[in-house]
Structure formats: C-alpha cells, structure tokens
Amino acid sequence: MKMKAILLLGCVSLVLSGCFKLRGHYGTKSYDAVARPVNSNDIIVPDGYKIEALPGSFNFPSGITIDDSGNVYVLEAGYSYGEIFTVPKLLRVEASGKQTVIAEGSKNGPWTAVDYYKGHFYISEGGSLEGGRILKVTPEGKISRLVENLPSFGDHHTDGVVVGDDGYIYFGQGTATNSAIVGKDNFDFGWLARKKDFHDIPCEDIILNGENYETENVLSEDKEKVQTGAFVPFGTKTVKGQTIKGSLPCNGAVMRLPINGGNVELVAWGFRNPFGLAFSPDGSLFVTDNGFDERGSRPVFGAGDLLFKVKAGTWYGWPDFSGADSLSGENYKARKIRPKSLLQKYPNKPPAPVATFGVHSSSNGIDFSTSSTFGHKGDAFVAQFGDMAPNVGNIYGPVGFKLVKVNVETGDISDFAVNKGSKNGPASTLKGGGLERPIAVKFSRDGNTLYVVDFGVLEMPEKGPAPKQNTGMLWKISKL
Amino acid sequence: MKTRLSVYLIIFMCMGFYLSSCSSRRIKKDMTEISRLDDQVAEGRIIFKNQCQKCHPNGEAGVGPSLNDKKLPSFIIRARIRSRATFLWTGRMPSFSKHEISEKGLDALLAYLKNMEKKDK
Numbered sequence: 001m002k003m004k005a006i007l008l009l010g011c012v013s014l015v016l017s018g019c020f021k022l023r024g025h026y027g028t029k030s031y032d033a034v035a036r037p038v039n040s041n042d043i044i045v046p047d048g049y050k051i052e053a054l055p056g057s058f059n060f061p062s063g064i065t066i067d068d069s070g071n072v073y074v075l076e077a078g079y080s081y082g083e084i085f086t087v088p089k090l091l092r093v094e095a096s097g098k099q100t101v102i103a104e105g106s107k108n109g110p111w112t113a114v115d116y117y118k119g120h121f122y123i124s125e126g127g128s129l130e131g132g133r134i135l136k137v138t139p140e141g142k143i144s145r146l147v148e149n150l151p152s153f154g155d156h157h158t159d160g161v162v163v164g165d166d167g168y169i170y171f172g173q174g175t176a177t178n179s180a181i182v183g184k185d186n187f188d189f190g191w192l193a194r195k196k197d198f199h200d201i202p203c204e205d206i207i208l209n210g211e212n213y214e215t216e217n218v219l220s221e222d223k224e225k226v227q228t229g230a231f232v233p234f235g236t237k238t239v240k241g242q243t244i245k246g247s248l249p250c251n252g253a254v255m256r257l258p259i260n261g262g263n264v265e266l267v268a269w270g271f272r273n274p275f276g277l278a279f280s281p282d283g284s285l286f287v288t289d290n291g292f293d294e295r296g297s298r299p300v301f302g303a304g305d306l307l308f309k310v311k312a313g314t315w316y317g318w319p320d321f322s323g324a325d326s327l328s329g330e331n332y333k334a335r336k337i338r339p340k341s342l343l344q345k346y347p348n349k350p351p352a353p354v355a356t357f358g359v360h361s362s363s364n365g366i367d368f369s370t371s372s373t374f375g376h377k378g379d380a381f382v383a384q385f386g387d388m389a390p391n392v393g394n395i396y397g398p399v400g401f402k403l404v405k406v407n408v409e410t411g412d413i414s415d416f417a418v419n420k421g422s423k424n425g426p427a428s429t430l431k432g433g434g435l436e437r438p439i440a441v442k443f444s445r446d447g448n449t450l451y452v453v454d455f456g457v458l459e460m461p462e463k464g465p466a467p468k469q470n471t472g473m474l475w476k477i478s479k480l
Numbered sequence: 481m482k483t484r485l486s487v488y489l490i491i492f493m494c495m496g497f498y499l500s501s502c503s504s505r506r507i508k509k510d511m512t513e514i515s516r517l518d519d520q521v522a523e524g525r526i527i528f529k530n531q532c533q534k535c536h537p538n539g540e541a542g543v544g545p546s547l548n549d550k551k552l553p554s555f556i557i558r559a560r561i562r563s564r565a566t567f568l569w570t571g572r573m574p575s576f577s578k579h580e581i582s583e584k585g586l587d588a589l590l591a592y593l594k595n596m597e598k599k600d601k
Contacts, residue, residue, distance in 0.1 A: 303534075359535060397545075399542045410529075414513075
C-alpha cells in the first residue's frame with residue numbers, strides 16, 4: 001500500500017514538474033511603441049504561396065476593406081483592451097506604404113470593422129463610452145450615424161459590419177459579459193465603474209431559472225457581499241420564473257438595418273461575441289463567435305470559438321450552450337462547478353457550429369476565397385487574434401496568433417499562415433519577425449490577393465492587457 | 481501477487497504519463513490538404529477537428545497539452561480516449577463513447593494522430 005502511494009506520488013510529481021506547464025503572465029505594463037522586427041521568412045504559408053509585409057505601421061488596426069478601384073483601406077480601432085483610447089481612423093493605404101486619413105472618429109472606439117459598398121464606407125463603432133454605432137462615411141470623410149445607442153458599453157462591442165447584396169447592413173453586437181452575470185471581472189475590465197447599471201439585453205423575452213451569484217460589492221468601499229442574477233445590473237437578484245423582456249437592439253446578436261438607415265431588425269441571437277461576419281460565395285452569411293472564458297462569477301471551461309452559418313430567426317445558445325452542447329455537462333465545469341442553466345426555456349435547440357476553433361483562440365475576422373487563381377474557392381479564411389491567457393483561463397501553450405482556413409462543408413481547419421518555430425505564439429514571444437495578432441482578413445476585388453491585418457503587440461502582464469502602440473501592420477498573401 | 485500486479489500497473493501508468501508529457505516538444509505545422517490524405521487518415525482528421533480540435537488545435541497545446549509530439553502506443557491512446565480511468569482520472573480530457581466515436585472512427589482517429597507525428601516542418 002505504502003509502495004503504491006509512493007509510486008503514485010512520484011508519478012504526480014513527474015507530471016507537475018514542468019511537463020504540463022501552464023502559460024502565465026508575460027510582458028510589461030506599458031503602452032509605448034516597441035521595436036517590431038518584420039521578417040516574412042519567419043512565417044510559413046502553404047507551398048505555392050508567398051507572404052509579404054507591406055511597408056508602414058498602424059496604431060491598433062482592426063479592419064480592412066477595398067473599393068471598386070482596388071484601393072486598400074485600413075481601420076485603426078482607436079481603442080484597445082487595457083483601456084487605451086486613441087483616435088479611430090479610416091486610412092487609405094498605398095503599396096508604397098503611404099497612408100492618407102479619410103475619416104477620424106471620436107473617443108468612442110473601438111472601430112471594429114469596415115465594409116465598402118457602392119461608393120461609401122460602413123463602419124461598426126464599438127462605442128465603449130457613448131454606445132455602439134453604425135457609421136456611413138463618404139469618400140471625402142463625412143461621417144453620418146445610421147444607428148446609435150447600441151448596447152456596447154461592456155466586454156464586447158458592436159462588431160463585424162458587412163453589407164449584403166440585399167442592400168442591408170449586417171452587424172454583430174457582443175454581449176456585456178462573459179456568461180450573462182455582471183461581476184468583478186467586468187469591474188476589472190474598466191466598464192462597470194463607468195456604467196454601473198449596464199447588463200445584457202435579450203433580443204426576445206426570456207424566463208430565468210433564478211440563479212444568482214455572490215461576489216464582493218466592487219462598487220462599494222465596504223466590499224460587502226452582493227448577489228447578481230442573469231440579464232440584470234450588478235448587485236440585483238433574480239427569482240425563478242422571472243421574465244426579462246426582450247428588446248431591440250440587444251446583446252449577443254446579429255442585426256441588420258437598411259443601407260440608408262432605419263429600424264434595426266433582428267437576424268439571429270444567442271451569440272456571445274459575433275465578431276466577424278462575411279457572406280460566402282453562395283450568399284450565405286457566416287459569423288465567427290468568441291467562446292466563453294473561464295472568468296467571472298459564472299466561469300466556463302473549454303468552450304471553443306465557433307463558426308456558424310447564420311439562419312435567420314434562430315437562437316444560437318448563449319448563455320447556456322457552447323454550440324449545440326449544454327454547459328451543464330461535466331466538460332464545461334470550471335473551478336469544480338458546473339455552470340447552471342440560466343434560462344428556464346430555450347427558444348429552439350441551438351444549431352451545431354460549422355467549425356470549432358481552439359479555446360481562447362479569439363477567431364475573429366473572416367472572408368471567403370472566390371478565386372480559382374488563389375485557390376480554395378468557397379473556403380473561409382479566419383484571422384486568429386490569439387489568446388489573452390491567463391486572464392481568460394489557463395492554457396498549456398499559446399493558442400491562435402495565425403491565419404487558418406476552414407472548409408465550411410466538413411469543418412476541417414488547417415493553418416494557412418503561421419509562425420515558424422518549435423512553438424506556436426506571437427512573433428514577439430518567439431523572438432521573430434512574423435505574425436503578432438491577426439485580427440481581420442480581406443480578399444482583393446479580383447480575389448487573387450489576401451490581406452491580413454495584424455493588430456500588433458499585445459502582452460498580458462499581471463496588471464492586465466498591455467497593447468503596444470504603432471506595432472500593427474498589414475500582410476499580403478498571394479500565389480507564387 | 482495481487483499487490484505486485486498493482487505496483488506494475490502503477491509503474492506502467494507512470495511511464496505512460498512520462499512519455500505523454502515529457503517528450504521533447506516538437507510542434508509540426510500541419511498544412512496538408514485533406515484531399516492529399518488517404519481515406520482513413522482524412523476521416524480521422526474530420527473526427528479530430530470535431531472532437532479534439534478545440535483543446536488541441538491542430539495537435540498543438542491549448543487548454544489541453546500538445547498531441548503532435550507524443551509517442552504513446554496506440555492501445556494506450558485508444559484506452560484513454562475511451563476511458564478516463566486509463567490515466568487514473570487525472571486531467572480534464574473527457575472520454576468518448578462508441579456513440580460519440582465509433583470503433584471505425586477511432587481507428588481512423590488513431591491513423592490521423594500517427595500521421596500527425598510523422599510531419600515535421
């Protein structure tokens with residue numbers, strides 16, 4: 001018996017001795033620009049393709065679009081996690097690297113995506129301080145607001161604008177929280193102190209199970225205990241059977257509005273952070289959805305980022321499902337507790353995703369190949385920003401920091417541009433000149449060139465996200 | 481006799497742990513087109529993408545440890561996929577029933593995992 005115990009202890013020690021080392025905090029808490037070496041030879045792309053860096057740097061770039069003449073436009077977000085506010089900008093970028101400012105926004109970033117359609121630019125404004133907006137911008141830079149006051153003060157913002165052939169502007173609206181409970185994690189993000197009453201808004205009426213979560217009152221100096229339920233402000237209890245009225249605009253949804261403005265309409269809901277939207281060559285709408293984190297009052301372990309084909313009128317499972325899987329199963333248990341179901345009734349059985357990406361990969365911008373010359377016609381290309389561990393949960397190795405290709409028929413995911421080396425990770429930690437944090441992708445008008453927007457260096461020291469200014473850049477992938 | 485067997489079993493488990501966790505880390509970049517794989521490996525890759533990808537993206541470490549640098553015998557991998565008891569219920573990885581991954585599917589998955597080990601770029 002004693003021998004068995006010793007052997008077992010030895011075995012456990014062996015495993016814990018660094019073989020399965022969890023990734024910890026890294027980097028320094030500074031927002032200053034840092035030198036970013038650039039070397040496309042540090043990136044692997046499939047045989048027959050080449051990747052090049054375009055000259056010039058960007059400050060927190062987040063989106064890209066291309067006009068009818070083939071001119072490239074890059075969006076600078078004007079905000080980064082870490083609560084850094086800069087000026088959001090729409091820039092025209094020439095092959096020489098020359099940048100021309102087309103439009104500038106106010107202190108209400110992040111500008112998260114841009115699309116060009118019939119002579120105008122459409123921008124999703126994240127709205128950390130004044131609420132989310134969809135902006136229309138003329139080529140001369142005149143900005144008008146097509147919709148405003150979107151519920152975008154929380155963890156996730158107004159995202160992924162794309163114009164459909166039907167003349168509607170489609171966009172994503174992220175949730176305020178990780179899993180519908182406002183808690184200490186939201187205070188740590190910075191927004192709860194600014195917006196004490198903010199919480200998630202469902203798109204349709206929902207009935208709650210009355211689950212409440214106890215935390216310290218981060219809004220009071222006394223730090224007494226308070227209880228908070230789902231879809232209500234911090235410190236507000238809910239009861240079993242309580243109805244929360246749905247309304248538009250809402251959180252965790254894909255919505256749309258006419259090209260010249262008008263009422264916001266619901267397309268689909270039950271997403272968490274529907275960041276990237278794109279139409280496939282056959283006209284179907286796809287969305288990337290960032291999965292749950294292991295943080296906050298209702299943490300969730302092991303929920304991957306998801307790619308969905310959007311079916312109008314459907315509920316996609318948040319806050320009780322990851323894809324078609326209920327969170328109440330063993331696999332999503334975090335801190336030894338299974339997340340309890342918050343909703344008493346579900347609008348429908350949530351659909352399975354088209355593909356499941358790595359947990360915490362932050363799979364964001366998406367576009368489809370339409371060119372036989374480039375190849376992989378009909379496949380989706382997704383920019384993976386990369387994990388923000390350990391704040392989002394523990395991992396054994398860096399996840400994301402690359403460009404992946406997805407066969408939307410089979411769900412098969414393969415790397416398309418990834419840093420060389422014996423480990424995965426951003427170039428700054430690999431000490432190379434490759435990819436940092438890809439966030440958006442866009443094919444050229446002829447479909448033969450794929451542009452990849454790289455947000456730049458964002459480290460995760462103990463004191464929270466530390467984005468480095470002016471380290472963003474643009475990559476270009478084409479056939480040899 | 482029974483005690484001796486138990487000790488052997490634990491030693492065996494320890495070796496399994498050691499081999500699965502402490503082999504030198506060699507990450508391979510898997511860019512192979514699925515159409516270039518033989519049918520069984522291709523089937524295994526689809527099962528991997530649906531069941532394993534989120535924790536071991538493309539075989540690399542994520543919320544689970546890396547798989548593309550492991551040299552475990554097939555029967556141990558097979559046993560671990562079917563039952564958490566194989567590694568004494570340690571770790572977060574769930575087990576998969578025959579309903580979730582059929583025997584044929586498991587053969588295909590193992591073929592894909594072996595194929596993953598061969599790649600080195």
